[in-house]
Amino acid sequence: MPDHYWITEAQLERIKPYLPRSHGRPRVDDRRVISGITHVIRNGLRWRDAPEVYGPHKTLYNRFMRWSRLGVFNRIFAGLAATGGKPDQLMIDATHLKAHRTAASLLKKGMFPRRIGRTKGGLNSKLHAVCDGKGRPLIMLLSEGQMSDYKGAALMIDAFPKAKTLLADRGYDADWFRNALAERNIFACIPSKANRKVQMPHDGTLYRRRHKIENMFGRLKDWRRIHTRYDRCAHTFMSAICVAATVIFWL
Structure with missing residues (x-):
C-alpha cells in the first residue's frame, strides 16, 4: 500500500482559521491539496512526481507558491505554536x-x-x-x-x-x-x-x-x-x- 500522507479532518479544523478565504469559485479540496504539499516536502519529490491521488501536481505547486508569498504557512506555525502555553x-x-x-x-x-x-x-x-x-x-x-x-x-x-x-x-x-x-x-x-x-x-x-x-x-x-x-x-x-x-x- 502506498505510503501517502493525509491530514485528518480534526487537524484541518485546527488550521482552517489561518487559511485565506476563497474568492469567487470555491477552492479545490483543502485537505487533499495540503496533504499533497506535505507529502512532497516530506519525501523530497519534484512537484511533477506527486502521486495522482492528490490531484494535478500544478495545483499543489501553485497553491504552495501562492500561500508561501502570502505567509500562510508561517501564520499556521506561529498560531499553533502560540497555543502551547x-x-x-x-x-x-x-x-x-x-x-x-x-x-x-x-x-x-x-x-x-x-x-x-x-x-x-x-x-x-x-x-x-x-x-x-x-x-x-x-x-x-x-x-x-x-x-x-x-x-x-x-x-x-x-x-x-x-x-x-x-x-x-x-x-x-x-x-x-x-x-x-x-x-x-x-x-x-x-x-x-x-x-x-x-x-x-x-x-x-x-x-x-x-x-x-x-x-x-x-x-x-x-x-x-x-x-x-x-x-x-x-x-x-x-x-x-x-x-x-x-x-x-x-x-
Whole structure:
C-alpha cells in the first residue's frame, strides 16, 4: 500500500482559521491539496512526481507558491505554536541546511535575498530556532550559512516568550546576550568559551536537557526537502520548514 500522507479532518479544523478565504469559485479540496504539499516536502519529490491521488501536481505547486508569498504557512506555525502555553524553559540553537545546486545561486534576483551563504562546507542556509522545554519549536529564523549564532539570537530575542531559563551552547556566550536575558528575568544556562578571562558558572545537570533541541533539528531533517534545500526563494523554503515543524510538533 502506498505510503501517502493525509491530514485528518480534526487537524484541518485546527488550521482552517489561518487559511485565506476563497474568492469567487470555491477552492479545490483543502485537505487533499495540503496533504499533497506535505507529502512532497516530506519525501523530497519534484512537484511533477506527486502521486495522482492528490490531484494535478500544478495545483499543489501553485497553491504552495501562492500561500508561501502570502505567509500562510508561517501564520499556521506561529498560531499553533502560540497555543502551547507559557514555557518555563527555552532552548536556542542553529543548524546548517545544505543548498542543492538547483537552489545555490548567490546572484540576487528579485526583491528579497536568497538567504544562501558560503561556508567551509559549501553553499548553505542556516536555521536558527528557539524551542520550549519539550523540544517544540516556537520561533524560527532562516539566514545565510555564515551568520553567527549570536547574531541570529539578536534578531529573535525581541520575540522570546517569558520563561525562567534559557539553555544554549558556547556559541551564545556573549556579555550582551547574557545581559539581554537578565533584563527579561531569564536565567542563562550557557557554558563559557575557552577564551573568556572570567569563567561563568552554569548548571551542568540542567544543561544536559539541551539535547532536545538537537533532536528537534534531527526530526526536521528527516524530511528530504528540509535536509537539502531545493527552493531558490527563501520564503518558499521557510514555508516548507514551517509545514514540517507544524506537522511534526503542533498537529
